[in-house]
Amino acid sequence: MIFVSASGSFEYLPSAPELVSDKVNPEEIRRDVSPALKSHGADLIRARVAELRLEEKKVTLDTGEILDYDYLAVGIGARPWMPPGGLPSSATTTYRVDDTMRFRQLLSKASGGTVLVVGAGLTGVEVAGEVVDLSERLGAGFRVTIVEKLERAAPCMGNARAGELAKFFLESRGVGFILGKGVERVEEGKAILEGGEELEFEAAAWTAGVVPPEPVERLPRKYKRGRFMAVDEHMRVIGAQGAYAAGDCVHLEVGGKWAAKMAEEAMFQGETIAENIWRDLKGLPPRIHKIRFSVQSPRCLVSLGAGRAVLAYGKRIALLGRFPYVVKKRIERKFMAELDELLGH
Numbered sequence: 001m002i003f004v005s006a007s008g009s010f011e012y013l014p015s016a017p018e019l020v021s022d023k024v025n026p027e028e029i030r031r032d033v034s035p036a037l038k039s040h041g042a043d044l045i046r047a048r049v050a051e052l053r054l055e056e057k058k059v060t061l062d063t064g065e066i067l068d069y070d071y072l073a074v075g076i077g078a079r080p081w082m083p084p085g086g087l088p089s090s091a092t093t094t095y096r097v098d099d100t101m102r103f104r105q106l107l108s109k110a111s112g113g114t115v116l117v118v119g120a121g122l123t124g125v126e127v128a129g130e131v132v133d134l135s136e137r138l139g140a141g142f143r144v145t146i147v148e149k150l151e152r153a154a155p156c157m158g159n160a161r162a163g164e165l166a167k168f169f170l171e172s173r174g175v176g177f178i179l180g181k182g183v184e185r186v187e188e189g190k191a192i193l194e195g196g197e198e199l200e201f202e203a204a205a206w207t208a209g210v211v212p213p214e215p216v217e218r219l220p221r222k223y224k225r226g227r228f229m230a231v232d233e234h235m236r237v238i239g240a241q242g243a244y245a246a247g248d249c250v251h252l253e254v255g256g257k258w259a260a261k262m263a264e265e266a267m268f269q270g271e272t273i274a275e276n277i278w279r280d281l282k283g284l285p286p287r288i289h290k291i292r293f294s295v296q297s298p299r300c301l302v303s304l305g306a307g308r309a310v311l312a313y314g315k316r317i318a319l320l321g322r323f324p325y326v327v328k329k330r331i332e333r334k335f336m337a338e339l340d341e342l343l344g345h
Ligand SMILES: Cc1cc2nc3c(=O)[nH]c(=O)nc-3n(C[C@H](O)[C@H](O)[C@H](O)COP(=O)(O)OP(=O)(O)OC[C@H]3O[C@@H](n4cnc5c(N)ncnc54)[C@H](O)[C@@H]3O)c2cc1C
Pocket: 004, 005, 006, 007, 009, 010, 012, 013, 014, 015, 016, 017, 047, 048, 049, 050, 075, 076, 077, 078, 094, 095, 096, 122, 123, 213, 215, 246, 247, 248, 249, 261, 262, 263, 264, 265, 266, 300, 301
């Protein structure tokens, strides 16, 4: 087995926004998986996949190396959508541990002015809540403003009530919302909104959605549904021999349900791939993947700082309070403990 990864590490992204307020540190939510891979007999290649050549059953790495495969499992996630012209040094994405720590650094240098968050999705509202926590703890006096293109906050797509509760709570903590206006571009210390309005800031977090990673962007259309990799109910890339894909890089539809781009769903999809490769080797029929987290029936926990979170369950149920936050933290601790056991830490 060959495992290709530039970093050789795993990051628990649901807790990354809490890096902003120092509630967690990078070591708590990041693990080096390379020793465990080696002890399981896998060869780790530290590189990035540049091209998926599914017709030829080959993968090209950014080092120029070309790998052949009998079975391929693609789990390269998604990447943040960036504005035209990119971001200046006073703004950053907050998608993984390193870029979120960059944002934390920007806040350290800021002197109590406006902190701009672009996007009121899950990451945007969570980051905003953590900036308020940090500001309160340090007495920094940040004014947090969220700019969102939609007319509403949407931390859990499909459950409008969760968005209303998140907005209500963040507003009660002093966060300002500008809704129904996209940010057209970001210059040093200044965002230009649709319609020309300008907003000055000291530090900005760009959390305006995700796009597929480059190797998926470059795939021929026949392997995609929308912009993401099309996989069937067995997690096989449609039209490709021996290739499977899971997580944020895929579009998966089973029995009228669309898989949500969420951590647990990605993990379950990974398990289905492992089992189906094993079944294929044994000559057994593949298992159908059961979608647990779907777009049609959303389930998510959105932390908002101050020890509170919103629980969204289905299209209508949403609950704001301490309990959802306690549950979210418990899931983090349980997950990291299980991962440590698996890695032999
Ligand atoms: C800030 C934030 C908060 C979130 N909160 C929640 C939450 O509360 N609950 C929830 O369920 N989900 C949450 N999510 C979503 C969840 O984290 C993702 O759905 C999940 O991580 C997807 O897993 P994945 O394996 O597909 O991708 P990822 O976890 O993104 O892993 C992909 C890996 O592939 C690597 N990679 C990328 N491109 C290449 C390449 N070309 N070559 C080699 N390696 C590559 C990346 O570096 C990364 O290590 C959150 C996401 C973010 C960003």
